Amino acid sequence: MTTETIDELPESAPRKPGSPSTSASRWKWRYSEGGVLNAFSHIFLLVWGLMVGLPLLWALWSSFKSSGDILSHPLSFPTHFHFDNWSHAWTKAHMGRYFINTIIVVGFSTFGTMLFGSMAAYVLARFEFPGNRLLYFIFVAGMAFPVVMVLVPLFFVTTNLGIINTLPGLILVYIAYSLPFTVFFMTSFFRTLPTSVAEAALVDGASHTRTFFQIMVPMAKPGIISIGIFNVLGQWNQYLLPLVLNQGNTDKWVLTQGLADLAVQQGYQGDWGGLFAGLSIAMLPVLAVYVVFQRQVQAGLTAGALK
Numbered sequence: 001m002t003t004e005t006i007d008e009l010p011e012s013a014p015r016k017p018g019s020p021s022t023s024a025s026r027w028k029w030r031y032s033e034g035g036v037l038n039a040f041s042h043i044f045l046l047v048w049g050l051m052v053g054l055p056l057l058w059a060l061w062s063s064f065k066s067s068g069d070i071l072s073h074p075l076s077f078p079t080h081f082h083f084d085n086w087s088h089a090w091t092k093a094h095m096g097r098y099f100i101n102t103i104i105v106v107g108f109s110t111f112g113t114m115l116f117g118s119m120a121a122y123v124l125a126r127f128e129f130p131g132n133r134l135l136y137f138i139f140v141a142g143m144a145f146p147v148v149m150v151l152v153p154l155f156f157v158t159t160n161l162g163i164i165n166t167l168p169g170l171i172l173v174y175i176a177y178s179l180p181f182t183v184f185f186m187t188s189f190f191r192t193l194p195t196s197v198a199e200a201a202l203v204d205g206a207s208h209t210r211t212f213f214q215i216m217v218p219m220a221k222p223g224i225i226s227i228g229i230f231n232v233l234g235q236w237n238q239y240l241l242p243l244v245l246n247q248g249n250t251d252k253w254v255l256t257q258g259l260a261d262l263a264v265q266q267g268y269q270g271d272w273g274g275l276f277a278g279l280s281i282a283m284l285p286v287l288a289v290y291v292v293f294q295r296q297v298q299a300g301l302t303a304g305a306l307k
Contacts, residue, residue: 056283063276070272085273086281089262095278097251098258105167105254106235108172113231114224116175117182122212124183125190126198136187142180151244158245165248173241178231188218189223229293236286255282 023075062070063085088155090096152175155164163169193216201211217224239256246252253261262278 056287059276059279059283063273063280065273065276067272070276084253084274085271085277088271088274089277089281093258093262093265093274093278094250094254095258095262095281098253098255099281101167101252102236102255105170105174107177109235110228110231112171112175113178113182114228117179117227118186118217118220118224119212120179120188121183122190122216125187126195136183139180139183143184147177147240151240153256154241155244165246165252167252169245170242170246170254173245174235174238177238177241178235182227182231185227186220186223189220193219218251225293229290233286 038277058075061078062074062079064083066080066082069076069078080243124132124139158164158169158173160258161169163172197215198211200290201215202208206214237256238254239260242254242257243260246257257284259278263275
């Protein structure tokens with residue numbers, strides 16, 4: 001029976017499975033279902049993007065408005081740009097000093113976290129020794145403890161060590177706080193890398209240290225960049241740890257402490273433009289970091305699944 005005669009059959013007539021009309025109808029149904037799901041996902045992502053992006057844009061353009069305009073017309077664009085809000089926040093509110101302190105703390109702590117975390121993850125992923133799994137699960141268990149539970153022990157430990165209310169002490173605490181997730185992520189990533197290249201390097205006489213830094217680290221670059229971005233974001237926005245462990249001289253405060261103090265002071269003074277300027281100073285660097293390394297973050301998160 002030809003295709004034409006099959007198509008001419010009435011709808012009540014039985015059709016053979018796999019006939020052209022049956023396959024075409026199934027294909028059309030799947031195509032329509034995929035189109036609906038695709039449209040729904042795009043609408044959901046658009047709504048989610050607006051929910052996240054609009055508050056950030058509102059805070060940014062409010063930093064260029066006067067306090068009167070913010071209170072009277074909070075959703076309108078600035079008619080006159082008040083750049084003095086940024087200068088007041090940077091100098092009079094000391095956001096510049098807090099910004100430099102944050103750069104120092106986050107820079108050294110991220111470097112230390114990535115160095116020690118990658119080395120520990122490489123050993124746990126590539127070497128078998130008694131206690132390997134135990135050490136791995138100890139690091140994983142570290143992610144189960146919220147910051148609130150360890151604030152009191154950390155306070156007494158840093159006090160006894162003499163590093164309370166110091167930037168080096170805060171750096172060491174940040175490193176210890178970020179190590180569990182870093183080791184967990186990088187251990188899984190190192191397991192996906194091929195072993196043949198490292199074995200060839202060892203056969204050629206390279207030491208384990210040289211193999212790690214010159215061969216394995218460049219191969220793990222996507223994963224290192226991904227977890228590095230997560231560490232930067234988490235440490236940049238950390239508030240409870242510096243609030244408890246760095247409550248001494250205000251010259252050593254970080255951005256989150258300065259921003260909280262600015263919110264209290266500017267709230268009483270009515271300088272809402274300066275408050276939004278300080279918020280933008282704390283917000284823009286992390287957004288810039290993510291935008292610059294967005295492709296590397298996506299590549300690192302999907303590298304393990306692709307392999």
